[in-house]
Amino acid sequence: MPLALSMKALFVCVLFFFVPFLSFQSFSQKKEIDKEACDKWQSIEEVAGQACLISNNGNFVAYHINNGNKGSDIFLKNLPTQKFLRFTNGYNPVILGDRHFLVQIPGDTLVIVDLKTMNTEYLSSVQSYTYSDVSNSSYIAYKLNDTSETVILIDAGHQYVHRFSHVHEFNFEPSCHFLILKSNSGIICYQYRKRYIQVVPNSENASNFIYNKRCNGIAYIDAGLNNRLILHDLMLNKSIVVLDNNSLGIKNEFILSNAGLKFSDDGKRIFFKVEKKQKFWLGTGNIKPITSDVNVWSYKDKILQERQLNEISDIDSRKYTFVVTLFTNRIAQLESDSLQLEAGSERTLFAILSTRMDDNEFYWNKEYRSLYLVSLTDGKKKLLFRSKYPGFSSVFFSKDQKFVIWFNGAEMHYYSYNLQSDSLKNISRFVGESLSVKNQRGEAAKMINKEYSFGGIQRVYKAESILVYGNNDIWQLDLNGRKLPVNVTGGYGQRHDVRFRILTSIEKVGHKSDQLLLWAFDNKTKQNGFWLAKNLSGSDPTKLTMDNYAYYFEPRAPINSVNTAEDPTRFKPIKARNADVFVVRRMNAEEAANLFLTSDFKSFSSITELSPQNDYEWLTTKRIDWVLPNGDQAEGILHLPENLDSNKQYPIIFNYYERRSECLNVFRIPELSGHNINIPWYVSRGYLVFEPDFYYKRGKTAQSIIETINAAISQLRRIPYVNEKRMGLQGQSHGGYETNVIITKTNFFAAACEMAGYSNVVSEYGSIRPGGVNNQIGPDLDQRNLGVFPWDHPEVFIENSPVFHINNITTPLLIVHNRKDGAVLFSQAIELYLGMRRMNKKVWLLEYDGEGHSITRENNKLDFTIRMQQFFDYYLKGKSTPRWMTQGIPAYLKGKDSGLEYDSINPIP
Numbered sequence: 001m002p003l004a005l006s007m008k009a010l011f012v013c014v015l016f017f018f019v020p021f022l023s024f025q026s027f028s029q030k031k032e033i034d035k036e037a038c039d040k041w042q043s044i045e046e047v048a049g050q051a052c053l054i055s056n057n058g059n060f061v062a063y064h065i066n067n068g069n070k071g072s073d074i075f076l077k078n079l080p081t082q083k084f085l086r087f088t089n090g091y092n093p094v095i096l097g098d099r100h101f102l103v104q105i106p107g108d109t110l111v112i113v114d115l116k117t118m119n120t121e122y123l124s125s126v127q128s129y130t131y132s133d134v135s136n137s138s139y140i141a142y143k144l145n146d147t148s149e150t151v152i153l154i155d156a157g158h159q160y161v162h163r164f165s166h167v168h169e170f171n172f173e174p175s176c177h178f179l180i181l182k183s184n185s186g187i188i189c190y191q192y193r194k195r196y197i198q199v200v201p202n203s204e205n206a207s208n209f210i211y212n213k214r215c216n217g218i219a220y221i222d223a224g225l226n227n228r229l230i231l232h233d234l235m236l237n238k239s240i241v242v243l244d245n246n247s248l249g250i251k252n253e254f255i256l257s258n259a260g261l262k263f264s265d266d267g268k269r270i271f272f273k274v275e276k277k278q279k280f281w282l283g284t285g286n287i288k289p290i291t292s293d294v295n296v297w298s299y300k301d302k303i304l305q306e307r308q309l310n311e312i313s314d315i316d317s318r319k320y321t322f323v324v325t326l327f328t329n330r331i332a333q334l335e336s337d338s339l340q341l342e343a344g345s346e347r348t349l350f351a352i353l354s355t356r357m358d359d360n361e362f363y364w365n366k367e368y369r370s371l372y373l374v375s376l377t378d379g380k381k382k383l384l385f386r387s388k389y390p391g392f393s394s395v396f397f398s399k400d401q402k403f404v405i406w407f408n409g410a411e412m413h414y415y416s417y418n419l420q421s422d423s424l425k426n427i428s429r430f431v432g433e434s435l436s437v438k439n440q441r442g443e444a445a446k447m448i449n450k451e452y453s454f455g456g457i458q459r460v461y462k463a464e465s466i467l468v469y470g471n472n473d474i475w476q477l478d479l480n481g482r483k484l485p486v487n488v489t490g491g492y493g494q495r496h497d498v499r500f501r502i503l504t505s506i507e508k509v510g511h512k513s514d515q516l517l518l519w520a521f522d523n524k525t526k527q528n529g530f531w532l533a534k535n536l537s538g539s540d541p542t543k544l545t546m547d548n549y550a551y552y553f554e555p556r557a558p559i560n561s562v563n564t565a566e567d568p569t570r571f572k573p574i575k576a577r578n579a580d581v582f583v584v585r586r587m588n589a590e591e592a593a594n595l596f597l598t599s600d601f602k603s604f605s606s607i608t609e610l611s612p613q614n615d616y617e618w619l620t621t622k623r624i625d626w627v628l629p630n631g632d633q634a635e636g637i638l639h640l641p642e643n644l645d646s647n648k649q650y651p652i653i654f655n656y657y658e659r660r661s662e663c664l665n666v667f668r669i670p671e672l673s674g675h676n677i678n679i680p681w682y683v684s685r686g687y688l689v690f691e692p693d694f695y696y697k698r699g700k701t702a703q704s705i706i707e708t709i710n711a712a713i714s715q716l717r718r719i720p721y722v723n724e725k726r727m728g729l730q731g732q733s734h735g736g737y738e739t740n741v742i743i744t745k746t747n748f749f750a751a752a753c754e755m756a757g758y759s760n761v762v763s764e765y766g767s768i769r770p771g772g773v774n775n776q777i778g779p780d781l782d783q784r785n786l787g788v789f790p791w792d793h794p795e796v797f798i799e800n801s802p803v804f805h806i807n808n809i810t811t812p813l814l815i816v817h818n819r820k821d822g823a824v825l826f827s828q829a830i831e832l833y834l835g836m837r838r839m840n841k842k843v844w845l846l847e848y849d850g851e852g853h854s855i856t857r858e859n860n861k862l863d864f865t866i867r868m869q870q871f872f873d874y875y876l877k878g879k880s881t882p883r884w885m886t887q888g889i890p891a892y893l894k895g896k897d898s899g900l901e902y903d904s905i906n907p908i909p
Contacts, residue, residue, distance in 0.1 A: 030617045033670045033684040035862060039069040041670050042612050043565035044585065044593050047074075047093060051571040051583050052595055052607075057098045058576030060115055061583060061607055063595055064093075066565065069858075076101050076113060077607060079597060085120070087111060094131060096138040100156055102131065108145045132172040132179075132192075139192055141170055141179055153179055153192060161192060176215035182206060187218065189234060200232045201239065207258050212267035219261055219270055227256035229272060231326065242270065243324055245277075249331040250322070253277055257319045265347065268326055269376060271334075273319040302365070303358060307772025323351075323376050332379035339372070342395040348419055349376045352384075352395055352404055360774045363389045363781060371395065371406060373417070384417050384424075393452050398466070399459035403479045405466060407453040412436040414453070414468060416479045425481030432487070433470040433494055437556070458502055460536070467516075472499045474518075476536055488516070488533050490540040497523045500531065500541065501554065503573060517601075520546060521553045526623065526664040528553050528568075530601040544601035549588050550665040557659035563669045565593060583607065587667040589621040590642065613667075617684035618642045621664055626715035628695060629707050635661045636692035636712060639668075639683050644721065651726035651876035652688040652716070653677060654709075654749075657735040658783075659693040672861035673868060675732040675755055675854040681865070687876070688722065694738065698787045702741045702800040709742055725750070726876045729811070730868070732756055733824065733853065734783045737802075740832060743813060744805035751875030753868055755816040756824045756853050758784070759832035760803045765790055770822045806835040812842035812909075814871045816864065818851040842909065844871075844885065866900060874909070885909040 031037070045064040047053050053062040059080055065073045074090030077083070087093075090111075093103040101113040110126040113119070129142035138156035143149065151167040154160055164170075169182040181188040186203030190196070200206070200218060209220035216235050219242070222228040228244040245255045253276065260273030297305045320335040334351055335341050342352040353372040362369065369391035372381040385392060390409035397404060404417040405427075412435060414428040428435055437454050456469035464479045472493030476486040489500045499521045516533040518541060529546035545551075550568045564570045571585035571593075580599050587593035592611055596604035622638045637660060641650075655677050670680045679689045692712045696704040716722045729752035731739045736757020743752050758764050761784050767775045779786045779797070790797045798804045813836065817829030829845060836843040846867060848860045855861050873879040884899030886906045 031615060031684075033616055033678075033681045035672065035865075037612075037616060038670050038672055041068045042066065042592075042610050043563075043669055044571070044595060044608060044610065045072065046564060046570055050574050051585050052574070053093060053095045054574060054576045054581075054583055055095050055098045055115065056577040056579070058579035058581035058597075059098065060095060060101065061595070061597075062093045062095055062101060062103070063608060065608070065610070074103050075608075076103075078115075078118070079607070083118070085113065085118070092129070094133075096131060096133045096140075096156060097136060100138060102129065102140065104129070110142055112140070130171055132174040132177075134174040134177075137177075137193070139172070139179070141172065143167065143170065149183075151181060153190070155192075161195070162190060162197070164188065164190075173211050173215070175213070176211060178211065178215070180209060180211065180218070182209065187220065187232075189218065198234060198237065201237075203230070203232070203239075206230070208261050210261045210263060212263040213265060214267050217263075217267060219263065221256060221258055221261065221272075223258060227258075229256060229261075229270065229324070231270070242326065243329060243331065247329070247331060249333060250274060254320070260319060260321065264323075264376075269323050270326065271321055271323050271344070274322055275317065275319050302361065302367070304768060304772050304774060306768055307358075307774075310771045325377055330377060332374070332376055334374060334376075334379070342371075343397055344376075345397045345401045347401045348397075350374065350419065351376055352397070353381065354392075354395065357391070360777050362391070363777065373404060373419075385415070390452075394455055394457055396457065398464065398479055400464065402464070405457070405479065407435075409436075409452065412453075414466075414477060416481065418480070425479075427477045427479060427481045428468070428475070428485060431470065431475050431477075431485045432491075433473065435468060435470055435475075456501055467502065469501060470494075472497065472523075474500050474502065474516075474533070486536065486538045488536050488538065489518070490538050492540045499523060499553075499556075500533075503530065503552070504575070519552050521662070522546070523662075526662060528665065530573075548665055549586050549591075550663070550667075551584055551586050553662075555659075555662040557662070563671065566666055566669050568663065568666055588665040589619060589639075589667060591667065593667050613680075616670075616680075619668075619680060619683040620644075623661065623664055624690070624692075624712070624715060626711050628711050632695060634693060634695060634708060634711065636690060637661055637664050638716075638719075639679050639689040639691070641683055641686065641688075646721050648721060649723035649726075650686060650688045650721055651723050651728065651872075652690055653682060653728040653730055653872065653876070654690050654692065654712075655679070655730050655735070656692055656694065656738060657731060657733070660691045661693045672858070673865045674856060674861045676735070677730045677753075677868065678865070682869075682872075685869075687872075690716065696785060698785050699796055700800075701783075701785055702745065705738050705741045706745045709746065709748075713748055724748070728752060728872050728876050730754070730872075734758075736824070737783070740802035741800075743811040744802045744808050747810045749811045751814075751872055752811045753814040753816065753871060756818070756821055757828070758824055759801070759828045761786065761801045762790055762794075762797045763831065764825075764828070765797070767825055767827075769825070770820075803831050803835050806832070806839055806841065809836060809839075809841050812871075812875060813844075814868065815843065815845045816847075816855075816868075817845065818848050818853075818855070820850065820852045823853040863898075870900070880904075881907050881909050 043066050045066045047064045062076050071089050074087045074093050076085045087103050087105050090103040090105050095101050099115050103111050108125050110123040110129055112121045125145045127143045127145035132139045141151055141153045143151045149166050151164045151170050153162045164181055166184040167181050172179055177193045179190040179192055187200040187206050187209055189198045205222050205224045206220040207223050209218055211218050218232045220230055222230050226245050229242040230239050231242050232239040254274035255277045257273035257275045262271040295305045321341050322333050324331050338356055339353045340356050342354050344351040351374050353374050355369045357369050368386050371385040373384050374381045392406045392409055394407040402419055407414050413426050416427050417424050435453055437452055454469035458467040465476050468475050474488040476488050493500045500518050503517045503519045514535050518531045520531050521528050527546050527548055528551050530544045531541040533541040552572055554569050573582045573584040575582050582598050584596050585593055586596050592613055594610055595607040597607055598604045619639050620642050624636050624638050626634050628634050668679045671678050682689055694708050717724050727749050729739045729742055729749050732755040736754035739752050739754035740757050740759050761779050764775050765779045778784050786796050788796050815829050815833055817826055819826045833843055833845045848855055855864055870882045874881045880902040882900050883903040886903040886909045889899045
C-alpha cells in the first residue's frame, strides 16, 4: 500500500472514532475530550446514598471512586496518617464504630480490616453479609456461597460465635441484640450476647417476619393454605394466630399479603397489607356481553380507558394497609381504592388518609381531594379538609403527635389541626413572604398555577412548633396559632437574595440544640456555603463559608443530569458520630469534585485529590446577564475554553432546559451524549457553549422563548470572541420544543439539533402517552402553559406550534427521536420532519431502535455523539460533510454502512 494512502486511511480511522491525539498533538499537550476520556474519567461516587462513610471518631473515611467504564474502587483512608487501602471493584462497604471496616470484593470475598492495626483478613466464598454495631458491640453475620446455605456469626474480634445451616434469610435486630434467621426449620431467634438460641415452633412457612421494640415478640405471615398472621411471644415461647384470610373485615374481598408488616411503637398494634382476592370482576349488567373486544370510553370516566387498561394488572396487585389491635383482634381498614395512607401516629391511635388522585386529571375535573383522620382502633374517619385543585401537600403529624399539619395549596398557607381541642388554625397567615413554589419543577415556569409549599418542614425539639421554608428565609410557626411566626434567619435571605435551607435536623446538628446548621445559596452570584442560625430568635445567621464553589444545594429548577458526580443535591455533608468533624464535597467548573474534612466549615482539608481535567483541554464559566423587553433581569452560563484566545472568534452552541444558571459552579463530567450535548466535549474542541435561562408568560410561551433568545444574542454580540455567524442550538425534551420554536421564529442560527421535542401543541393536546397518561396538562398549565382551549383560541395554539411555521425555517435541523419515547410521542418528530421535507428544508432524523426519551445504550450514544458533532462541525466550523448527511443511508444498508466517512464527491448536503 502506498505510504500516502495508508496515512489517509489512518487519519480517517482516528478522526471518526475520536482516538486521543486527534490533531497529532505532542505528548505534553493537553488533549481533547474523547471516548477514551469518557471511558476512564474518575469521579467521586456516593457510598450507601451519602458522601462517604466516616468512623465514629472521625479518623477514618471510606469513599468510592468511579473510573468510568474501567470499573470502580473503594478506598479506606486513615486521616491522621494519610495512609489508605484500595479495593478494586469493592462493594457493600461499612465502618463499624472506630474499629473495623468491611467490604466485599469480586471473587465472593469479604474483607475485614482492623482499624487499629490495619491488619486485613479475607473471608472467602461469602455470598452476602450483614452486621450489628450498637453500644461498642459489633457482630458480623455472613452467608457462604455454597449449597449448604450456611450463615456464620462472628464478633468484631473475628471470634466465631455460631453457625447455622440451610438459612434462606437473615438479619440483625441490633436494639434487641437478636440475629433473626429463616431456615428450613423455621424462624430462629439467636440472642448473641447471651448465646441463647430459640426456634419459633411451626414457623417453616414463615415470611416477612418482624419484631417489636420491646424485644419480646415476633410477628410473621404463615404462607400456608390460609395465610395467617402469627404473633410469637419470645418470653413465653408461645404463638397465637392474630388473624387469617377468613377474619372479619378481610374474608370477602381480600387476602393477606406477604409484605408490609410493621409493629406500632408500643407493640399493641400491627400494620399489615392485603390484596384483592378476586382478580376478575363480575359485571353489574343483566345482558351477557356479546364480545370482549369493545372498550367503552365515557366522558364520566375519571381515568381514561387507555390508562385503566394499562393499570388493570397494577390494580390487581395493589396492596392496601390495614391495622389490627392485638389481644382484641379488632381490624381497621386504612387504605382502599379511593384512599391512601399519608402518615400514621401510633401514640394517638390515629392515621391520616387522603383521596387517591391523578394530578393529570385533578387540575381540571372539579373533583374534591379530601384529608381524613382515621381511628386505628375502629377505622372511623373524620374529614379534616376538602378542596378542589390544587388541594394540599406536606401532610404530617407534629413531633408530639398532638397536631396534624398540612399545606393548603389554594390559600398557600400551613394549617394545623389540634387533636385534643378539635380546632383548626391557619398558622402561617402572618408570614411576610411566599411559602409556595408555583410548580413542582421549580420556578422556571413562573405562571403555572400549581401550588406546592417550599417544604423543608422540621419538627422543633420539645416545642409545639415547626420550621418551614419561604422563598429565601426559614420560619418558625406556632402550631397553636397563638404566637406570631418567627423569621429564624432574620429576614437576611430576603434582604440579600440568599436562599437558606436546613442542612441537618435540629437534634443532629453537632452543636447546641438551639442552633441550626444551614446551607445557603446566593441567587445572584451563585455562591454556595454554610451558615449558622442561633437560638431560633430571629437574628441574622452567622456566615461560616460562602464562596464560588458548589458544596451542597438544591436548585430551584431541574438540572436534568443523570450523573450523580455533578449533581449538587447529592453528597450531603455528614458528621462523625462522636467528633465535631464533617465531610463535605466541593467543586467548581474548573475543579473536579473532591471530598474535604472540616470542623468549622471555614477551613477545609482535602481527603481526595482528583483532577482528571488537568490532562485535557478544559473549561471555565462566566455568568452572562441581560435585560428582557419587560425590564426583568435574565441570566445564563457561558462555558469557555480555559485557554481562551480573546482575539479569536469561536462558534457557539446554545443548550438549555428551563433554568440552569444556578449550576454556574458545578463541575461537568465528560460523557457520550444520550440527550443533550456534553459541554466539556464541545468546549475542548473549540466551541463556546451557552446555557440561557428561559422566562415564560402564560399563553405566550413561544414569544417568551424568542424574547429571551433575542435579548441574549444582543448581549453576546458585545463579546468580541463570540462568532455570531456560527451559532447553533441543541436541546432535548422541553429543550427540543424550545429549539423548534427558535428556528421557526429567528434566522440567527446556522444549525440546530433537537431531541424528543414537541412540534405541534394542537396534536399534543389531543394525544395520550404510552400507558394512557393524558397530555392535555402540558398545554393547559405545564411547560407549554397556554392556559386556553384550542377550540376557543386556536390562534394561541397555532402561534405556539412550530409545525405551523415551517415555512419560516432557514436553519438546517437534525432531529433525534425514538419510537419508544414514553414522554413525547414519536409522531411529534414525524410531523416536523415531513413538513420540512415537503418544503425542501434541510432536515435529518435519527431514530434508534429500542431507545426511549433519551439514549442509554453505549454504542447508540457513541453513534449519536459522532453524528451530532459532525453535523455541528460542518455548519459551525466549515469542516467536511459525512456521507450520511449528503446521501443518507438506504434501509437495506442499515447495520452494514455507517455513512460516517466524509463525502468528497458530493460535499454539499
